[in-house]
Amino acid sequence: MTALRPLAVVAAAVLLSAPLSAQQLKFNLDYLAAKASDSVDLSLNGATLQFAARFLSSKDADESKVKKMIASLEGIYIRTFEFKNPGAWTPADLEGVRRQLRGSEWSRIVGVKSGEEGENAEIYVRSQDKKIDGVAILVSSPKELTIVNIVGPVDLDSLASLGGHLGIPKVDIPKHK
């Protein structure tokens, strides 16, 4: 009986860790919250998304769009910080996240650097079997830090089409020929 105990412990650990494994990017930046004037921490796993979907109205245009988008998602993990003064965070704080994004499964599709504002924005996609199964968005400026990880088949066009909805101003993007 005692010989089975280690196996039971391992099995319990695997079962407990299963819901956490959906998150593709690990970011532990809790220590920055104390320095931030405003911060958001959202960890929504698949079960929470599907539960929330039941409360999203199909009649409301915004909620209906979001409801469709979350149907196939496995999780949304977001950490944002806003600081009153620049220099509250350093590039070293992001290094752990960047190291994970250097993995072969991730590829950067967009990188924007604004010299004037010191802003840096990147979008990475994670693909498996030629299908997108995750997106990471990194936006940083001297007074802001945002990390987004959407787990599952994400349609970036649908996400972008939320512009003009949810109180987000619409940005018209010229189509490439």
Add this chain to the structure above:
Amino acid sequence: MDWLEQELKNSLARVDPPAGFSGRVLDRVGRRQPSPCRAHSRWLAAAAAVIVITGGAAAWREHQGQVAKEQVMLAFRIAAVKVNHIQAHIQESAR
């Protein structure tokens, strides 16, 4: 005063109950049925408890659902704002 003492002693002397007395008492107690009114009030209390628990659970579930919905909407708002912001930068640099 001897006669008075004697009378008191006689009156207050311990007298054992007749044989089978305790058995008959217990038998009567066992046969007594609860009144219909008491039985009703028990059922009413149980029903009220079930209604309160069920209603409370439904209200809690509704509240949790609304919280989850708000969180999802906030998550999409943040993600969409960032994607739109990046697109705006691309648009600017393309000009």
